[in-house]
Amino acid sequence: MPKSVDRPEQRRRIGAALLRLAAERGLDQVSVRTVAVASGRSAGAVQKYFRTKEDMLVFAAELAGERVEERMALVDTGLPLRRALRELVLTTLPLDEERRAEAAAQLAFAAQAAHHPRLAAIRRQVDRDVRDALTQWLQAAGCPGPQATADAVIALSDGLALRMLYTPAEHPSLLQALDRALDALTPHEPPAA
């Protein structure tokens, strides 16, 4: 581990190793020891950056939340609404290795949040940020019930990602379900010229 890398960057690297481990093996396999191995450090070196497993988990959940918002920022909001929503949901679905890792970590944290107040608070903040941004898109496009529609799209996206993680053979039919729901939820737009 190069000494020249500063403390915030070291913490991010350890957090990223935790997210990889959660994605590959599940959150129940995460401990100071396993994260140390996954990040090429000793347990003692990890504990210089995170006092407890709990602190490390919370930091990784925040990192995962930032990634959601970064992905969201990549979607071109100049696209017609239906296409922009589809692009956004596709960034969250486990359709390749990178997105699979991302979705597995996100959903493991979401399921754990039911029993973990600090993780729940982070998830709630991320959900609110995504909902507010989506509500604005929907409102600008004249979609009825923009906030309820935003929450429906978030639920649809989480539910599809959850099922796709253990049902790779159904990816094509689950993408049809996404299209069916987006068709129903968005106002009809004239075909692109």
Added chain:
Amino acid sequence: MPKSVDRPEQRRRIGAALLRLAAERGLDQVSVRTVAVASGRSAGAVQKYFRTKEDMLVFAAELAGERVEERMALVDTGLPLRRALRELVLTTLPLDEERRAEAAAQLAFAAQAAHHPRLAAIRRQVDRDVRDALTQWLQAAGCPGPQATADAVIALSDGLALRMLYTPAEHPSLLQALDRALDALTPHEPPAA
């Protein structure tokens, strides 16, 4: 533990204790030892019914799958489609203690299925059964794209339940999202007389 209770019933009681534990504290807290305590047995007594933690988990996942199908059978399919779908989804949402426990266990298994082939196979079978039944309801009601709509309703239901588990304050607005999505996904029906 009464000796008169037969082996299948003993297994069901242990499985039910595992589901309660998963709901209250998360799947990562499940072990032969903790399930033994939760079911008022010794670890040795639990191991007379399940050789390994893995066998016990798989049995509990099957039990959880049966409960989904039992709940589904309680919905009056003579109701208009929109109402029947709403009733069905409401049985899966954590809106009281009983459904909270049920949803927490179901979603913990779903998240774990991403890393666990035997749990994944059970979840896939339950999803297929629910989808097939829903597709029939939708088809009978003349809903366009019945299978894709069924998958969208399942995803919506899972996604809403996941978020409701860590966001109790948002239950009312998430129920609005459910209504918004069901309005969009179902053909318009004449108002009830």
